Amino acid sequence: MSESLIIGYGVAFDDAGRVLLLRRRSDQVLWPGQWWLPGDITPLSEEPDDTVPRIFQHLLRQRVRAGYAHTVYGDEPSSGRHTVHNAYVVRVEETLDGAPDDESNPFDAMEWWHVPSAVAELPEQQAELLATVIDRLESGWTFEDDTDLDDLFGRAEIEDPNSQNETPAPSPLRLTPRVEALVRLALSAALDTGAALERDLQAARDQGWSPTELERTVELGQQASAGRPPA
Secondary structure, three states: OOOOOOEEEEEEEEEOOOHHHEEEEOOOOOOHHHHEEOEEEEEOOOOOOHHHHHHHHHHOOOOEEEEEEEEEEEEEEOOOOEEEEEEEEEEEEEEOOOOOOHHHOOOOEHHHHHHHHHHOOOOOOHHHHHHHHHHHHOOOOOOOOOOOOOHHHHOOOOOOOOOOOOOOOOOOOOOOOHHHHHHHHHHHHHOOOOOOHHHHHHHHHHHOOOOHHHHEEEEEEHHHHHOOOOO
């Protein structure tokens, strides 16, 4: 069975609201010559949340905070391998001295793009990520670097009738409990979280997912962390 790829992208804006894109070198095995959000494949030795800070420090000599924004799935065009695409909104904290190592840089150009042009130019999954980030920013989302799964999935609080809060805080993302259970299971399988995987497996069973659906979800999650191809 072919290996899957986990890829992290940083979404960075300038003061004019343009988004930063990098062009992949024509000699790259994956997506040659295409414009990308700044990003890289997550190796087995790295946590997904660390990929975007690493790539910004290495390529742009910037230390950033990266707030998780959205995930989409797809296939890598040259091989059809399953891909997991994670977007993070970045905030620059410090500009570092020195220059990146050009020999290991998979990109050969950097430009600021107006968002509609960027969405039209980017590969399908990245375009969807960027469009989702824009929609959420326009709706008032703030992307913090310490966002956790409960924040992302908008787990509802039980309303206290004695509470003085007249209007509860809106959930950032509304998923039905049944769908949320399956998403959490896939993430646990991808991260190989042991006891959490068993807990999320049982939660998905309780929501009515069939054994075949559960088996496939765990398989996809495990494929997502199976490895990284040669550059």
